[in-house]
Amino acid sequence: MRSALASLFRVSLLPATGLSAALLATALLACPGRAQSPGLPALHTTAGGAQLYVDGKPFLILGAELGNSSAGTAAQAESVLPQLAAEHINTVLMPVAWETIEPTEGHFDFSVPDHWIDVARQHHLHLVLLWFGAWKNSVSSYTPAWVKTNTVRFPRALANDGNPLEILSTLSSATVAADSHAFAALLQHVRLRDEAQHTVLMVQVENEVGYLGSGRDRSATANQAFRQPVPAALLNSLKLHRDEASPELRAELHLDASSWPGVFGDLAEEAFMAWHYATYIQTVAAAGKQAYPLPMYVNCQLPAAQERAGEYPSGGPHPTFLALYRAAAPALDLYSPDIYWPEFAYWIGRFTLPGNAVFVPEARTDAAPGNALYALGAAHAFGFSPFGVDGLSPEAVRPLSATYQMLEDIQPQLLAAQADKRTRGLVLHANSPRPSQTVALGGYLFTASLLRTWPARTLATEDGAMLLLQTAPDEFLIAGSGLSIVPTRDPDADQGVAGIRSIEELRCSNGSCDVTRRLNGDQSNQGRQLSMDAHQPGIYRVELYSTPVSK
Helix, strand or coil, rough: CCHHHHHHHHCCCCCCCCCCCCHHHHHCCCCCCCCCCCCCCCEEEEEEEEEEEEECEEEEEEEEEECCCCCCCCCCCHHHHHHCCCCCCCEEEEEHHHHCCCCCCCCCCCCCHHHHHHHHHCCEEEEEEEEEEEECCCCCCCCCCHHCCCCCCCCCCECCCCCCEEECCCCCHHHHHHHHHHHHHHHHHHHHHHHCCCCEEEEEEEEEECCCCCCCCHHHHHHHHHHCCCCCCHHHHHCCCHCCCHHHHHHHCCCCCCCCHHHHHHHHHHHHHHHHHHHHHHHHHHHHEEEEEEEEEEEEEEECCCCHHHHHHHHCCCCCHHHHHHHHCCCCCEECCCCCCCCHHHHHHHHCCCCCCCCCCCCCCCHHHHHHHHHHHHHCCEEEECCCHHHHCCCHHHHHHHHHHHHCCHHHHHHHHCCCCEEEEEEEECCCCCCCCEECCCCEEEEEEECEECCCCCCCCCCCEEEEEEEEEEEEEEEECCCEEEEEEEECCCCEEEEEEEEEEEEEEECCCCCEEEECCCHHHHCCCCEEEEEEEEEEEEEEEECCCCC
16 A cells, blocks of 8 residues: 555646635545554653653754755755765754655656655755745745746735735635645655654745735735624633734734735734635645644744835735744744844744744854854754755865864753753854843853953954853753853852852763863863853863851
């Protein structure tokens, strides 16, 4: 039966007009022998947030997202994946384009993702599939030619001037049926190929969706929908979960009204687009989940400073509108930010919400080493992935590679500490608004400032970052570079005086650590601070003590 189904999906399927995605998935799952395999990737809630479990164990994604054109052929896997595996990357986020797998309607070719899965296994890599279906960065550029050229069956969104955009409408039943049909076919095929091995960990549904242009879709169908009352299901969800909505949304909500402008005020047009993108994505994700229930997420293109809705993709899973997505799309497991702007801590904080597992699928490569430590330590993220690493020179990748190697070396301790919310993180830059930052953990305060040379006291580095985790009472691992760290007793814990018992530089592997140096004297400012290497990330074990204040 498995071989027969594999053959079916390699050759052809009924087009979406003949068999709905939901019926397709139901028919496939009705086949015998489809019990879910043990150890299937899944998100598990912890005290610290959530972790990704693979084969029954927590797994940390040390990821890299490929450039958009880096996975369009099978042959590219041969050069790209070995290069990334050598840089201590354990998971590659790769696009799978609708036009590639279904060039002719109803006829599927999975040879490209199949080969990538095979090569990934050879290099002990995992994959996250990025479904470039109806939209990629808002635009419908990765759809098959038979979709692009049939604007009657697959209508476009319209601009304010009435001209069609290169953006498929969210309100087309034909488009969502065809998209869901293809997505379910892909997921069913991945299940046949990979259910036992778990090479593929997660799936992103669409990519950075949203409407580009002023206001909202102005097609006749959209205009009619905008004149209708806000759906009762959405109103009921907002009433039930009003306190969980974003501050921006709560400020505009008038839940005793019924029209889009009445309920959402100045946010009405973007809320309208968010609801329709979310309901569309729910249909696609649900079809995929029926075929193969991997964790699924959507990513958000965040606005630059002063950008308005429509200049960034309006109606995407922006943190302002996550309450609408949660109401519309229960098939999604998490919402993830693509963070390219300097305000990394702010944006990841907007997605660090109850019930939302934190994962950063795209980020700037130049700031990636420090931001990875912050994401894993402060936001308890289960993974981090800068964009376009495959296009960088070896010199440009080296800082990320060194950081990932360090994280790989302490992964068991990190995952255990994350689960109990015993991690913190921070990043400092030469232009940071504050010269130092302080985090609290385990009854102590850790005040970090950028490392300075002695005796000139000039900055030794332009930035520094640390990941702090508590491993035992009064014992901590600190991983990072470029910082001086002074521990003191947290007055909220008790009144006391804290000191450093010992500082050891470590070499770790698979959770086991050996001491390479014991740092005292000048190396620790006579036992008063940890001075981390300015340029090479390191791992340090710091043991502290505290004594009560004499009265």
